[in-house]
Amino acid sequence: MDRKREITYLEAIREAMQQMMRINPDVYLIGEDVAEYGGAFGVSVGMLEEFGKKRIINSPISEDALVGVATGSAITGMRPIVEIMFSDFITIAMDEIANQAAKIRYMFGGKATVPMVLRTAGGGGTGAAGQHSQSLEALVAHIPGLKVVMPSCPYDAKGLLIASIEDNNPVIFIEHKLLYKNKKYIEHVPEEKYSIPLGKGEIKRQGSHVSVVATSFMVKKAIEVAEILKEEKGIECEVIDPRTLRPLDIDLIIDSVKKTGRLVCVEEACGFGGFMGEVAAQVAEKGFDWLDAPIVRISGKNCPVPYSLVLENDMIPGHDRIKEGILSIFEKA
Amino acid sequence: MDRKREITYLEAIREAMQQMMRINPDVYLIGEDVAEYGGAFGVSVGMLEEFGKKRIINSPISEDALVGVATGSAITGMRPIVEIMFSDFITIAMDEIANQAAKIRYMFGGKATVPMVLRTAGGGGTGAAGQHSQSLEALVAHIPGLKVVMPSCPYDAKGLLIASIEDNNPVIFIEHKLLYKNKKYIEHVPEEKYSIPLGKGEIKRQGSHVSVVATSFMVKKAIEVAEILKEEKGIECEVIDPRTLRPLDIDLIIDSVKKTGRLVCVEEACGFGGFMGEVAAQVAEKGFDWLDAPIVRISGKNCPVPYSLVLENDMIPGHDRIKEGILSIFEKA
Amino acid sequence: MEKLKTKKTEVKVSDVYDIQGSFQSLPDRVKVEMLEKMYQIRHFEAETEQFIIKGQIHGTCHLYVGEEATAVGAIYALAKNDYITSTHRGHGHCIAKGADLNRMMTELLGKATGYCKGKGGSMHIADVTTGNLGANGIVGGSIDIATGAALTCKIKENGKIVACFFGDGAANRGNFHGALNMASIWDLPVIYICENNQYGMSMPVKESFNIARISERKHAYNMVGITIDGNDIVQVYNTIRHFADHCRSGKGPVLVECLTYRWKGHSKSDAQVYRTKEEVKTWIEKDPIVRYRNVLLKEGLISEKDDREIEAGVIEQLKQANKFAEESPFPDLSQVEEDVYA
Amino acid sequence: MEKLKTKKTEVKVSDVYDIQGSFQSLPDRVKVEMLEKMYQIRHFEAETEQFIIKGQIHGTCHLYVGEEATAVGAIYALAKNDYITSTHRGHGHCIAKGADLNRMMTELLGKATGYCKGKGGSMHIADVTTGNLGANGIVGGSIDIATGAALTCKIKENGKIVACFFGDGAANRGNFHGALNMASIWDLPVIYICENNQYGMSMPVKESFNIARISERKHAYNMVGITIDGNDIVQVYNTIRHFADHCRSGKGPVLVECLTYRWKGHSKSDAQVYRTKEEVKTWIEKDPIVRYRNVLLKEGLISEKDDREIEAGVIEQLKQANKFAEESPFPDLSQVEEDVYA
């Protein structure tokens, strides 16, 4: 085994699916164009060849029925992985996600399980405009019964996806388009199967001056900004990646805030009503006594994702805006 | 005109629709069973007789297409009022709501308007279980392009609905089932047409010790708890009803916190990822310097709404839980 | 574009009636049991209505009275471990599938001993281990779930099939379309049973559809389909029996429309302004229980006295169920946040 | 259940071909203009492809090459102020509806002078005032919007009708079902034009459908429907012209399936493993532009030289559009949060 093997986020995701499908015949992949095409982003390229048409299933363009079908198969013994091409389209399947898959277990008094993973590509930066670029994690994170995962790097992507497929609950697994084939962020990923527990965040960079909670692609930006701030200002950011939004590892965040006294939240989603509101609110309740400064949120602007690159760059938090946001907390305190 | 006339929340809503339909031939009502039946909750009873089948339109059970059809009619010159029977079913129309109606104007570069009101009945307390009792305002409040309104009393219901119908944007208007015919909360509502601007909250009860932000039916409970706390403990709560969640009257809230130094947020929705996270986060950012205590949220428990009355009563914030929550802030501070 | 597969949508009525033998060949015991099930449904709903009136059932309930032949006829035509999915009007399917009346009634009363521990209520009773994949509060919500269960059957080659019940109103839901298309392209073993009771809440079928028969929708998926008399349990049994074999042998999904009628209002708050008393009366005259009882009397399988005893027995069962339900404890508050996650 | 309304789904092909006269009676000028429009689409897409290769169009674009006869034939059969709704593959509809090439190309380059001020891009170009209700990035997303526009036409009795374009893939979306049913029960003036280009991304129609013709779905709604050759602009024109009159006279909605083919990959990242080069070649041989040009040549409406001049003129127009687009400024950052609310 090559201990130094470095692979992309996309390859890590594919490997997780492959390994689980080899072990467990109940696992199958279903989604639009996942077979010959390998999925819109190429995540499942080659899987049709290995697993055949019975386990790599092309779906018609019916996201609602697709998720409903996966749900029905999950309660009867399968472990579907559903690929929804763009996370924007979860809106079409929102009833199946929120009113069926998420609630079946509870409404049935605990007498059913829905072991389903819904993988989907989120985020912008691709010039695909308002209906192909959203970060809609807040819509699913609010629904009890769902787990929500947003990996920020290849290592986590593999381990979290394996854990998600092994989990007996519906898991919404949101991948980031800009990470898929990103060579800048390739890293060592063990070949053997391993899993990262859902609900455990990770400190991606140690620091003592300010806690920066970020998700998905924003983790990468936050780490880069942290290096700049260290260089330029000697500020040490502690960058925390919750990895799973639900369940949320709030203790990890609070512990960091106890150390730093400052919290900055960074998310790509539109800020208003976004998930970081939850993080901020929990810290404002449970970590209040340790806070030395206002909680700052840096989020997507409150508009649909615009098409033009110049506008899109402005709408989505970039290094500059993150940097300013973090600096502002030192001015305010 | 009878200045003392007191009517229910339901009657106020009906009157707003009637008055707008009399004035403007472009306004029409469409929804499941809105005609002969008068809507599942009886809101439109009698309207078929006045306005006829052309303007009071029964829809087949196709919430997605229903909202899409309303959207298409709105961009071509009509002003539809869509009734979605239970707010739980907005999940079915989520694509039409979030990806079409909300974004059309922006994506078209400002060259279309979508003057549509989506009225729907939210909330629990009716023993209708997990798929008929939710408070899903967080799902729509997060979407730029939408306005979200949650009236808590007859007077506001009428004025806000008229403003919503007059507004040129898609407005999600969430009514509360327990308020509809509630005789306890009837109040004077002027017969003449009036409107309450969207984006303006109201202080429903003055107080100096703690700011309590509540929405919809929780406003009523918060006011009642405030009276109890005054009696029992001499605590004066300032109860703030934002009335519109988006745009949010954050200034009103911050101004109150400046006075009281304490914030409690009360919502019926499941707490995790709920709308009050946004309120708390904004105050933790903009109002931090005035906060003397942790921000407390009192929300629905993090589970689907259970069927059994005893469980449902426990899941949804009741007077006791609100009281304890408010008291806790004085212990913590 | 070529014709893709053999045209399947044409079913001759004789395909179904040829096998009248199916019902005929049932053991007498089972034929009588089917009558008992119909009585169980009828009286379960009567008791439910009483609890609603007395305020002991506080949520909404949709009664199945008048439609008994469809649930019982269809479910008796399945194998014991086949799957069913049900609807908001689900008590009938549940009882026909063999559910315990005690645990059903207890659930309606929101008690801890109910099928869902009091968490689901009328619209969510399920018993997955016996193949009942649950009622559903979302109209049409179970159509794609049923289709997914059929996918499991196909992948696992477990020999099971799925019967998916839904109303006329549900046939206009978007997921009906997506699911039936998938079932058709993948040849899934599922029988879609549309219970056309003439109304979706207040909306008459003749206003919500512009087709003469909902089963015409088979053409959109090149699926086998037929419309039958849903109040004739023998016809329902024979049809579903025939198509169960069809599905089980891998011939793909089927759409069966059962014409029937709901006697009661849609739910407790229904003033029924959308239909006439005369219309209701005509249908009550077509009582599926009376009709089936007469078949059994005529065949000499039961006597008038047997019939009265069966019904009395059912009433006694319900008395027990009520007692059990009333005496059962409410769930403990510690339960409220349990069962959210596995 | 009675037959509800007269059975409408049967259209005889002669209904359409009887009126071959419709195309024939068009002024020569218009016939030639239709060829020019086809060239505009073809060359607009060629330029777009170049911009993609050069990296100046950074998002995704879906090219309409090969399908020109459908958009031009259908839209020329409408009245000027009728409505259309378009798709993610929308440049063709937009150009046929008379959009300004400059403002279209500018939009694709994300510039401030584009149709959407650079906020929408390829998948959202709209021009509501001229009746173009917009492209849509959600497959099938415009089907219910078109239906709503038709509701407006009916309520306002404004004499307009709606042409709703969508792909074969979109015909499996749930809102297709809900919307077509509503159009049918309410007799709305809308022509649903399914552009069956044989694939939804990589999924062949023969795998995503189990019916020989998508127009068979008319039976589910008792709607008039027909399948035609979408590469024959004369046939498209005559069909839509015929049905436009049908709709305008209050006879209700229509489903028209146009058989055509997309020459290019689905979008830039498409390796096209799901189809053979030979298949593509067969369809390129059926080039709708060549076909129509030959009609005009044969009728003596244009000479070979005219044809070359028309195409050259279009190429010149595109050169201008490119220049305009390249020289236009990017939107100002102050714009980003504008236009969210009216």
Ligand SMILES: Cc1ncc(C[n+]2csc(CCOP(=O)(O)OP(=O)(O)O)c2C)c(N)n1
């Ligand atoms: C998606 C959805 N829309 C609306 C409702 C409210 N509702 C409950 S039952 C019903 C009528 C259903 O009609 P049908 O499918 O014919 O079943 P029936 O009640 O006649 O048995 C409606 C509109 C719902 N529960 N779910």
Ligand SMILES: Cc1ncc(C[n+]2csc(CCOP(=O)(O)OP(=O)(O)O)c2C)c(N)n1
């Ligand atoms: C609801 C939705 N699902 C999936 C996609 C991704 N997607 C874009 S185009 C396309 C294929 C559409 O096929 P069809 O409707 O036949 O149109 P065509 O591209 O062939 O013109 C898909 C799957 C989307 N944009 N919207």
Ligand SMILES: [Mg+2]
């Ligand atoms: Mg019905």
Ligand SMILES: [Mg+2]
């Ligand atoms: Mg296509």
